[in-house]
Amino acid sequence: MLDEFYIEKLVKKKFPYKSRFFPTGIGDDSAVLNLKDSSLVVSSDSQVQDVHFNLKNFKPNEISSRALAVSVSDICAMGAEPKFFLNSLFIPRSTKKFFINRLFEGFKFSSDEFGVKLIGGNVSLSASLIIDVTVIGQCINNKFKERGKSKLGDIIYVSGKVGDAANGMTLLRKTRIYNKSEKGLISKYIAPKPKIKLGKILGQIDYLTSMIDVTDGLSIDLNRLLSGSSKTLGAFIIWEKIPKTKVNKEFISDKLFSNNVLGGGDDYELLFTVKKENHDDFKKLIERKKLEVSEIGYVASNKGIKLSRGGRTTTLEIKGFTHRF
Structure with missing residues (x-):
């Protein structure tokens, strides 16, 4: 049977990451991040079934990879380096374990490719599949870029x-x-x-x-x-x-x-x-x-x-x- 305990176990197995920056690992009520003398940038984005993707044209791993990619892109737009992410999954009833396994294969593949570490998330029952991703980035030399700063002639x-x-x-x-x-x-x-x-x-x-x-x-x-x-x-x-x-x-x-x-x-x-x-x-x-x-x-x-x-x-x-x- 697919339930939240199965997903928690799956996540801990695929993302066992711990370090001096993330000492607690996944599983606590919140993630602890140790970052010294650095500005952070944080962005969240959602991918909603039949709004951003459909199950006809997307494989499960492609859905999750895309969800992470578009959120990481927001960090890139600030000129920062993406470091960590959290994912919240809103899952329809009768979803199979195979589908969830493939979903996390996509998260794992893209997190390795983009160099970001999963540090937590949440699951809930939903009428349709929704993936919400929050990415945390680090400003290099405390520099970042914004919108609305252009000048005439740029x-x-x-x-x-x-x-x-x-x-x-x-x-x-x-x-x-x-x-x-x-x-x-x-x-x-x-x-x-x-x-x-x-x-x-x-x-x-x-x-x-x-x-x-x-x-x-x-x-x-x-x-x-x-x-x-x-x-x-x-x-x-x-x-x-x-x-x-x-x-x-x-x-x-x-x-x-x-x-x-x-x-x-x-x-x-x-x-x-x-x-x-x-x-x-x-x-x-x-x-x-x-x-x-x-x-x-x-x-x-x-x-x-x-x-x-x-x-x-x-x-x-x-x-x-x-x-x-």
Whole structure:
């Protein structure tokens, strides 16, 4: 029979971690962390069945891996190093032990890959599967990045490719055989990779003014990045400079492709701004460190976001995923 005692035993077996930073191990009412002279960053995120994933397209281990990845990405967006995590599982009645075993295989695989240690959690009965993950990160040299600190003229950068995950989700809805490139796009949606190494590098750059991860869409997250900087500031971005993967137009139309790039979300890339006067220094750093980042525009005096495409400039409609209740 599957019950909370089975899950507690399973967790202790898979995550036996103890150290001078975490002396108690898993099992107490709270976790004790010993961290000296350091700032912490803490973030939580939830993955809800039929909102963030469904059981048709996701294996159990993929669900848990994704849940951890998206929470770790929030720590990366602060320029910090993810260290520990807690997971709360809300489990439907009649769930099998096999499913839970696979779920924790995903947690174990990703926690090893991301270098984070499980230090606790909770379980409860639920009408559907919900996974809530809290990640604790450590600020390197007590430095961290925030939203809303950009200034007029700052250069806007984004890591990786934008729109890949949304295009992957679009393809996943079409039942057919996928080629290698399409499988790569689907993987970006199902198994996102938080930018841990890049986040730690960017977090130490004093002339990097603001940062966020692309969770809900490029336009909506760029708008969030700039909100708080000034009510009069906006952005000017160039379509041709936005890094993106070509797709087969037979399955993804030009209009849908544009929507996925500008408002698709789920990429978990890092979007950030750099002081204009230090731009040459940053370009040298990109070359030296071989950073996979692309300049896509600049912080402008116009309110909202202007998009240049094929030499024509328009005001971009802010699009992206929003929870509506």
